[in-house]
Amino acid sequence: MTAQPQLHAPTFDYIDSGPPPDNSVAELMAGLSGPRKRVSPKYFYDERGSELFEQITEQPEYYPTRTERSILRQHCGDIARRLGRRQLLLEPGAGSCEKVRLLLDSLQPAAYVPMDISGEFLCQSAQRLTEEYPWLPVTALRADFTRMPALPRALPPAPRCLFYPGSTLGNFTPAEARRFLCHAARLTGPGGQLLLGIDLHKDHDVLHAAYNDAAGVTAAFNLNLLNHLNRLLDGEFDPGAFRHVAGYHRGRRRIEMYLESRHAQHVRCGGRTVQFRRGERILTEYSCKYTRHSFSRLARQAGLAITGHWQDDAGLFAVFALAGC
Ligand code: AVJ
Secondary structure (H helix, E strand, C coil): CCCCCCCCCCCEEEECCCCCCCCCHHHHHHHHHCCCCEEHHHHHHHHHHHHHHHCCCCCCCCCCCHHHHHHHHHHHHHHHHHHCCCCEECCCCCCCCCCCCCHHHHCCCEEEEEECCCHHHHHHHHHHHHHCCCCCCCCECCCCCHHHCCCCCCCCCCCEEEEEECCHHHCHHHEEEEHHHHHHHHCCCCCCCEEEEEECCHHHHHHHCCCCCCCCCCHHHHHHHHHHHHHCCCCCCCCCHEEEEEEECCCEEEEEHHHHHHCEEEEEECEEEEEEEECCEEEEEEEECHHHHHHHHHHHHHHHEEEEEEECCCCEEEEEEEEEE
């Protein structure tokens, strides 16, 4: 057991950079009115959606979360050697701050900065973490990382490392992912590093099953989006009139998830009527999969080089360390 730094009064700080401008109604109606209807996957995560996602991670077919955890648990010592200790550890979209626990004892960060747009949930999760790790200064930041120009000046001066687990980068198209990596590199600054969880390209059937679990939890997660839209848009979506569709696009190496209209219908929402043809789809999520080669190419395009790579024996998932090149 590595020596714990001097215990001192746990320092917990919560910085609320204010709610991001709420243009969700305009954004949603624009997506529902276009020729190819789409809704951002961020709208999956209302309270029920977050619960359903936790259930997805327990399904036998959905391997990413448990595989990433086993990689972090098994290689935390080597990861800490590669990244170095006493870093300022940043985590966008930290939510429950679950995964970082697997690294804290090895990484011994100088401080931890979980960020998330859902302030309350983040604050509770971060405070719980402070109680369990009294030696770790925690500054929880309510912010939309993708819109954040700079980090608060109040943070301790230490080399920065950005932790982005769960293959959440996969929700971005490669162009958006490149922009995200450039933004992350800018915020971590010179000498900064990134540690990312990336789901790997693999056998079609394994991927198909992971997004079409036998228990139907992913289908419920996808359909629950319509309940969330009804609340946000004062809408009349009937989840029963849509069906869950998820398939792997081999050419583009991504899972494409849709809600498909079972019959022609008119839906009132956002003060307007949206028409659906029978079989018409709403794109709800891309989940891009990478190979080591395709990910290193993406990283290079963002001015980053792979400095560390850890994956499970079956080659299902990988954790990459990156630094500016
Ligand atoms: C949280 C975005 C990584 O794409 O695998 C799980 C979300 N969607 N099942 C993923 C998700 C359907 C998940 N990410």
